[in-house]
Amino acid sequence: GVVCVTYGAGGHNIVNPVAGAYAEQVPLLVVSGGPGEAEQKLSGIHHQAKDVESQWRIFQQVTCAAEIVQHPERAALEIHEVVGKIAMERRPGYLEIHRDFVDAEIPVPRELVEWDGSFPRPTSDARKLSEAVADTLARVRAAKRPVLIGGLELYRAAAERDFLQLAEKLGVAVVTTVDAKGVFPMDHPLHMGIHVGPFSPPAVQKRVREADLVLALGTLLTDMNLGAAKPQVRRERSVWALGERVNVSFHQYTDVMLRDFVAALARERLPNFSEKVVYQDNLLRKRSSGDAKAREERAALTNNDLLLEVNEFLAANKGYHVFAESGDMLFGGLEVRLHGGGLYFAQGYYASMGFAVPASLGAQIGTGIRPLVLCGDGGFQMTGSEISHAPRHGLSPLVVLINNSGWQIFRPVSPREDLLSLPNWPYAELAQAWGGVGFRAQTRAELREALRAAHEVREFVLIECRIPPTDLSPVTRRYIRASARRARTGKTARR
Structure with a gap:
């Protein structure tokens, strides 16, 4: 993507989103203006x-490359270098072009005129790749x-x-990490769920713990993916491929690209384990009927x-994209499960509020x-008003707004509940005023309708x-408390 901003107030305003793009490895070119040479001689601008x-x-x-384009004879090459790094590293880059330079004519070197538009990608060492695959097989x-x-690097x-293809050849259970939710189809019969260390559904924890080989x-290995705990996978029983290397137990193969390794492994003749997999999550389901079920439908x-x-x-x-x-x-x-090719989006690593x-x-x-958006009232009060632009662009997001009257994710660790309170906006009325439709739901039956x-x-x-302000999603309360305990003690928290 490309974003153009004004100098100073505009540029500083997007530092946090660009930092998020850097952390999440999203290729993005930021182009900013700047003061001309004469203006720079003033005492202030x-x-x-x-x-x-x-x-x-x-x-x-917060970028992989940043340049102020100042010299006409080098401008084309500098721009090409920044764009090349963005494409290669899949991170943001920055170009600043000052006011008096915008209309300058610049020479374009022959190599850029004749450039085929591609950027070279690193390749695997064929011998190391072959040995890593053989060792894994x-x-x-x-x-x-x-x-x-x-993991997320499969997508990248x-x-x-x-x-x-590898999963279907092997016929074994597949779980994904937190930041890789959606990298494997959630409605696939081999998908077992999300692995969040000690906060995984019990059946997922047991399946990973008892595996004699973890691919x-x-x-x-981030705190989010591990559930603020130590890795649960024993190295001697694992094959771990990431970036440009593969670890097979205690053997390490460098200069082996993840994509090449997965593709080569998927081409091999592999045993099929024909595992029967049942999808797992952390949600509680009640089997009630009659009057009991009717009471539950009317409960808060x-x-x-x-x-x-x-x-x-x-x-x-089927087919909605979901933004958390x-x-x-x-x-x-x-805990959300998508069907029919719907994609899932979240800032699973940088985790900045105001994203969705x-x-x-x-x-x-x-x-x-x-899209369907899952959003708290705190996040919505940051950037949710952007939805007022939806009508003029013909957009129709469906926002499920969880109004729990404050920053309740911090409730398990904050002794000052007064610091967590937020003003209670008339959200449904605001939706109507902005050209959309607003509903309120206080029971399960009302939400369904x-x-x-x-x-x-x-x-x-x-x-x-x-x-209710005291109610949190199944994993949140345990994760926040474990993270806080780990921060206080300096040790890895355990449930």
């Missing part, structure tokens, strides 16, 4: 923070109960299809029941597919769901 180059220095910290063929863990390496492909809505209803809605209405806001819904979204609503608008512009009606509406929809 409006929008300037410290000195003329301060914005450029800031962006050096021997262990796969000796295994009785292997398991596959899919464009290896998802090869991973899918962890593209997985990152909880996060657990909200997520159950969203799952039932997505199963009946950072905060409680970053963890709550782990604007991201859903951009995605619908790009894909034409209607609101989702049904929202699906039939062509405008954007906001469903305000009133949730």
